[in-house]
Amino acid sequence: MLLITALALPVGAAGAGLAWVLLKLIGLVTNAVFYQRVDTALVAPGAVHHHPLLVLLAPVAGGLVVGLMARYGSEKIRGHGMPEAIEAILTGGSKVQPRVAALKPISSAIAIGTGGPFGAEGPIIMTGGAVGSLFAQFLHLTADERKTLLVAGATAGMAATFNAPLASILLAVELLLFEWRPRSFVPVAAAVSVATMLRAPLLGSGPVFPSVGELHLSAAAYGLCVVSGVISGLLAILATVLVYAAEDAFRRLPVHWMWWPAIGGLIIGAGGLVVPQALGVGYDVIGAELAGTISLGLVVGILVVKTLIWSLSLGSGTSGGVLAPMFMIGGALGAVEAQVFPHVGPGFWALVGLAGVLGGVMRSPLTGVVFAIELTHRFDALLPLVVGASAAFAVSVLLLKRSVLTEKVARRGFHLTREYDVDPLEVLFVDEVVDDDVVTFAPELNVADAVARLDADAVARTQRLFPVLRDGRLEAVVSENTLRAALEQQRGASTVASVATLEPVSVFADDTLRTAAHIMADAGHTRLPVIRRDDPTELVSVVCLQQLLAGRVKDLQEERDTERVLRLRTPRLARLSARTARE
The missing domain is CATH 3.10.580.10 (CBS-domain)
Known part of the structure; x- marks a missing residue:
């Protein structure tokens, strides 16, 4: 354990560096395509008026480039990152090809920078995981030790991207490690800690979406958190079904899969003509949702258009993550609910919706709760977030067989369980x-x-x-x-x-x-x-x-076996039982 922990430290540092590089690449491509300038600042399309043809065709061009890179580079760069990392762990001995480490961030920067409604976290998980895996492959290690370093690199990149170390560790436990043991937990925690410390000089140390203002919680508000969680769970189911319905539809097309991301780009462009703010990573929109400053018209547009273009285009096999879109969609749902529910605090219902949708889509309620808190530093919203995320998780488990992550792995012929239990x-x-x-x-x-x-x-x-x-x-x-x-x-x-x-x-x-x-x-x-x-x-x-x-x-x-251990007995029943026993 100590050796792997020592090896995880440079992997964590590399993860932080890769997160910085990926975010700068996304900013560079976005500025070049939509603002015709050379700049690496992370911006989103829609801040100014863009020519309609640019909005329509930029995602198509990006999808075409991604398709070509996947066809002639590595097919492993397709998808949103986490299922590919899971597959590498389960079936590939945690061995990732070197070309994936180079092609994944570039393809993702192109897909997102040209308007793709995806997040950077999926690509950084795959890229950081690839670097950890490559480092391990040069050493004489077991498959379990390679897995630990792969997950260490993946979660280090996640922690550096969102300044969310605890959520990243929980993500590793709930989604990637498939175990809860010191031999893997300690190295992953060490890598995440190093990455988070390095984030301060690279990307800043504050919360990504700071939220302030007093919360006025009541019993009614907690009850409505359950309602919000149920709605979030239903939305999570809808989004998951749309993703794989789109994937099935693309499989039936009489064209090579290389062209699918370009077709998905056309869907993105069409959505961008309606709501340009739905394009790209959308951190500015998420910030407005959580601050409670977004307009009703925009939030409804985001909720509908972002959900559709994200799910339909992701089914095309392009390169991009799921977390940031879930943040935006969940925040938009909560912002709509805020128009009906009583006021608790600025952006409160958007925060509950964010955690709920994340817990429902990824089946990771603890990760959803902690992510919501670390993104905003809203520690006073802990209990409402637990209520909302747990309700969404319950709805998703009861009504949907698999999550958006495990369904992709299952479709490739592998069985994956997400339930932890004490080995009998x-x-x-x-x-x-x-x-x-x-x-x-x-x-x-x-x-x-x-x-x-x-x-x-x-x-x-x-x-x-x-x-x-x-x-x-x-x-x-x-x-x-x-x-x-x-x-x-x-x-x-x-x-x-x-x-x-x-x-x-x-x-x-x-x-x-x-x-x-x-x-x-x-x-x-x-x-x-x-x-x-x-x-x-x-x-x-x-x-x-x-x-x-x-x-x-x-x-x-x-x-399975049921029994009644204790019984409530009234004095009259006790006397009757005693009389029956004597007779």
Whole structure:
């Protein structure tokens, strides 16, 4: 763990640098395309009037370039980054191609800078993850260690982009690591910390969307947070369905996928003609939503147009992230709700909507809550955000099979679970599931007699593996197959000791069933002798693979079996029960 943590420190620094480079690239392309100037400041289209043809055709040109880069560079740059990172972790041994690290930020800067309604966080996750993976590939590391460095680079870039270290760590736990262990958590936290510290001189240290003003919370407001969360969850479902409906529609087109991003760009351009502010990353619009200064007409336009152009164009396979669009769409939903709900504080309902949509779309409610707080430093909104994000998460889980991230992975033929649970094999120890009645053989017993006992003893026929004891001490083990094979080879007069396995692989009685399962998998055995830790020659029993299922059976029983433990009893019912008992 300490070695990987030390390696994660430079990965975190690289992630911060890559975040800075990507944001500058986006600013450079946006300024060049929409304002015809050389500048790296992060601006959005729509600040001034643009020629309609520019608004319509710039996203098409950007999509065409992205399609060409994907076709002749690497197809891995398509998509919004996180599913690709997940796929690399699950199926690729956390190995990312070097060209992805170079092509992903460039393609994303072009897609977003030419008006694509996407965020920078997805590309930086894939780019930072690629750098962490490449660094790990030059070292002699395991797949799990490469995964840790990949996630360290991805979350470091995220933390530097949004100045949100805790949300980035939660994102790693909820979406990327697929575990909650010190061996991965500590290195990722170290990388995120380094990236966040470096962000101050590179991009500033304040909140990305500062929000001020007192909040006036009431019981009614908390109840409406539930309503807002339900609406956010429904919007999240709609956006997810639109993304994959668009993807299915593009797959049916009689043209190569290289042209899909350009067609998606045409959809973006058409939306930009209606609401130019829906183009690009849109940090200025998000800031206005959270400050409560956005107009109703613009916020309705953002809610409708941004949702449509983001979901439909993302289905084309272009390059861009999902977080910033979710911020904008969720903030717009909350701003609309603010026209109906009672006033709590400036931008309050936009903040609740932001956390709700993020929790519903990504199925990461904790990440949504912490992101909302770190983006605005609205720590006094913690409980309302928890209520809203949890309600949205519940709606999404109940009505939609998979999230916008896991659906893409599932469509590529991989199963992905997002639920964390205590391994039932960690609950029970080996000595709790084994039998006391064990058949053993003496080393001097001949093979023919041993086989005869197998045929006569019902317990022996099911045990299959037999400890060989000398003076009551474990010396070896022999399997039924070995004994019968020796008999067929005319070795019936040979002793059991001559065909037994000395120094057998074994488990301790106080090992967990999970440890036993690991030892079985590593040794390739389905049955093992069980011994005492303080005296390895003292036999306890034999454990088999079927007995390991006892932990799973217990878990299923706790999940399915119902019982009433306590009963409310009135004095009259108590007297009646006592009288019935006497009779």
